[in-house]
Amino acid sequence: MAWLTLNRKNTVGKNGKRARELLYAEIPAYFTWDGTNKQWKKRSRGFSLGRINYVPRKMEDEYYLRVLLNIFRGPTSFDDIKTFNGVVYQSYKEACFARGILDDDQVFIDGLIEANSLARPEQVWLKTCHLLSEDIETKKREEYNNPELTLTEAQIINYIFQEIEMIMLFNGGTLKDIAHLPQPSREDIDNSNRLIVDEMRYDRVYLEEKHVEWVQMLTTEQRSIYDEITGAVFKDLDAAAVRSRGQVVLNVASSGIASLLLEGGRTAHSRFAIPLNPDEYSVCKIKPKSDLAKLIKEASLIIWDEAPMMSKFCFESLDKILSDIMKNRDNKVFGGKVVVFGGDFRQVLPVINGAGRAEIVMSSLNALYLWDHCKVLKLTKNMRLLSDKLSVDEAKDIQKISDWLLAVGDGRINEPNDGEAVIDIPEELLITEAENPVAAICKEIYGDPTEMHKNNDPKFFQKRPILAPTNDDVNPINHYMLQHLQGEERIYLSADSIDPTDSDSLNNPVITLDFLNNIKLSGLPHHALRLKIGLPVMLLRNIDPKGGLCNGTRLQITQLANHIVEAKVITGDKSGDIVLILSINLTPSDTKLPFKMRRR
Numbered sequence: 001m002a003w004l005t006l007n008r009k010n011t012v013g014k015n016g017k018r019a020r021e022l023l024y025a026e027i028p029a030y031f032t033w034d035g036t037n038k039q040w041k042k043r044s045r046g047f048s049l050g051r052i053n054y055v056p057r058k059m060e061d062e063y064y065l066r067v068l069l070n071i072f073r074g075p076t077s078f079d080d081i082k083t084f085n086g087v088v089y090q091s092y093k094e095a096c097f098a099r100g101i102l103d104d105d106q107v108f109i110d111g112l113i114e115a116n117s118l119a120r121p122e123q124v125w126l127k128t129c130h131l132l133s134e135d136i137e138t139k140k141r142e143e144y145n146n147p148e149l150t151l152t153e154a155q156i157i158n159y160i161f162q163e164i165e166m167i168m169l170f171n172g173g174t175l176k177d178i179a180h181l182p183q184p185s186r187e188d189i190d191n192s193n194r195l196i197v198d199e200m201r202y203d204r205v206y207l208e209e210k211h212v213e214w215v216q217m218l219t220t221e222q223r224s225i226y227d228e229i230t231g232a233v234f235k236d237l238d239a240a241a242v243r244s245r246g247q248v249v250l251n252v253a254s255s256g257i258a259s260l261l262l263e264g265g266r267t268a269h270s271r272f273a274i275p276l277n278p279d280e281y282s283v284c285k286i287k288p289k290s291d292l293a294k295l296i297k298e299a300s301l302i303i304w305d306e307a308p309m310m311s312k313f314c315f316e317s318l319d320k321i322l323s324d325i326m327k328n329r330d331n332k333v334f335g336g337k338v339v340v341f342g343g344d345f346r347q348v349l350p351v352i353n354g355a356g357r358a359e360i361v362m363s364s365l366n367a368l369y370l371w372d373h374c375k376v377l378k379l380t381k382n383m384r385l386l387s388d389k390l391s392v393d394e395a396k397d398i399q400k401i402s403d404w405l406l407a408v409g410d411g412r413i414n415e416p417n418d419g420e421a422v423i424d425i426p427e428e429l430l431i432t433e434a435e436n437p438v439a440a441i442c443k444e445i446y447g448d449p450t451e452m453h454k455n456n457d458p459k460f461f462q463k464r465p466i467l468a469p470t471n472d473d474v475n476p477i478n479h480y481m482l483q484h485l486q487g488e489e490r491i492y493l494s495a496d497s498i499d500p501t502d503s504d505s506l507n508n509p510v511i512t513l514d515f516l517n518n519i520k521l522s523g524l525p526h527h528a529l530r531l532k533i534g535l536p537v538m539l540l541r542n543i544d545p546k547g548g549l550c551n552g553t554r555l556q557i558t559q560l561a562n563h564i565v566e567a568k569v570i571t572g573d574k575s576g577d578i579v580l581i582l583s584i585n586l587t588p589s590d591t592k593l594p595f596k597m598r599r600r
């Protein structure tokens with residue numbers, strides 16, 4: 001009560017700090033408690049740390065009040081604490097839900113309702129189901145070659161759902177997974193292996209034409225590699241050619257963003273069900289008689305791009321499962337399949353927490369027990385320099401940088417060296433005058449930050465990333481950019497909890513909510529996520545790789561709602577698409593924490 005009174009008067013405390021600027025726990029640092037008059041008074045000297053007593057979760061009202069006290073500044077009444085966006089909630093718990101800071105399905109429910117109000121698919125479905133039915137009768141008349149055919153309403157609805165089911169099956173889903181939706185009769189639905197059908201859905205005529213065109217463009221170097229690979233698969237076919245003849249090629253990449261560049265590309269982890277943190281005993285989780293096993297058995301060629309960034313255990317798991325699926329009695333590597341790994345060892349190698357150089361090298365692709373069976377084919381010509389869109393000067397500049405990068409990558413700088421050398425960065429790549437380094441980098445890349453919001457060119461952000469070596473460097477840059485970018489801002493607070501699978505820690509009174517909120521881990525966003533409309537952001541999770549939303553996709557924020565963020569894709573072939581991003585549960589798998597936490 002005394003705190004609320006202090007806020008009502010907005011009393012000035014030590015160092016001129018106003019009561020309303022402070023959290024409940026910060027009050028003792030600026031005010032002292034006058035026990036006789038039961039009120040807070042301005043602190044004249046000294047310092048005191050505030051603390052809010054622990055409350056067990058079963059004392060519901062007090063528990064949620066404590067959660068709110070940790071984030072709420074300057075309330076003047078208890079109703080004020082229960083208020084969010086102008087609505088006074090019945091309880092502290094509901095106020096917490098409304099703020100999206102509790103780990104409960106209510107967040108998802110509200111998110112979906114909100115998506116609906118933004119005119120998203122659910123609403124579209126309700127509005128368009130009668131439109132979808134319009135041409136079903138005509139379509140079926142043609143299909144059955146019966147111009148007199150008349151369908152009942154139930155038949156029409158059934159056909160619509162059958163069509164939807166077909167589309168969902170092609171995309172790896174099924175209506176069976178969606179509760180409360182009518183289910184179609186499954187008589188006419190093709191039960192063949194969807195994964196194989198999907199891989200054979202390529203436009204063979206188009207591929208045949210492209211194949212002729214692309215082969216003509218190949219350089220001598222590329223041609224010899226092309227011949228080598230196609231020679232291994234069939235006598236005279238390549239990937240497009242293999243597909244154009246109705247064979248299966250599995251295109252995978254180590255990262256989601258690299259997979260987007262491949263036709264029909266998937267991440268290697270998702271395509272081959274490779275465990276997330278594989279070790280020497282790991283095997284891909286594929287059941288021998290499953291559709292996926294049959295698809296892999298069918299494959300004539302597997303292409304794996306950016307392979308050097310994966311741990312060798314991923315390739316070992318693939319070797320073991322291929323051997324199993326192919327019933328490999330001759331002990332051929334990868335079950336006798338042709339596997340093409342693409343990549344550059346100068347680029348990113350496997351990322352292993354806390355590992356040194358030796359450990360990283362030992363877990364790389366070329367430390368694989370099968371490496372001796374791999375044939376190394378080299379592409380040395382920089383094709384980017386031959387682009388006809390480049391002027392002579394631009395090509396010269398790129399040539400210079402690319403030669404220098406190659407020298408760094410090959411360890412040819414400051415020779416002799418033992419792998420560690422001082423590298424002189426060319427003068428023209430440096431920003432030499434900077435009082436505030438972060439401000440100087442941001443200005444160099446994005447121009448005057450206060451003018452940035454006026455820039456409507458979608459390519460502006462697409463072409464301008466700032467790369468930082470560590471997360472510690474990322475934070476000040478993000479902070480600076482957010483501070484200077486104009487636009488409506490929102491702070492999203494995460495809902496943190498102990499993962500239900502860690503039953504030992506679930507009731508541990510020491511692990512309080514505010515303790516979880518303060519945890520900062522790499523790969524996990526901070527508890528408070530600041531966003532602004534117009535802000536360029538990068539997605540760090542593979543949410544929908546097929547739809548272009550994966551780790552590395554760059555987006556620009558367009559709307560900020562309570563539980564959902566609307567953004568425009570600014571990179572890749574989905575560029576320009578508007579997407580909705582809902583909060584999702586993240587459980588860091590590899591942490592030094594003695595308990596398993598979840599953040600949403």
Ligand SMILES: Nc1ncnc2c1ncn2[C@@H]1O[C@H](COP(=O)(O)OP(=O)(O)OP(=O)(O)O)[C@@H](O)[C@H]1O
Nearest residue numbers: 217218219222342343344347379382383384385386
């Ligand atoms: N024979 C060719 N004729 C014309 N353009 C080509 C040819 N080969 C490659 N290119 C072009 O060169 C560019 C670079 O090719 P690509 O992205 O395949 O290289 P990469 O080695 O995979 O690059 P990274 O190291 O980033 O993975 C692309 O724009 C590609 O279209």
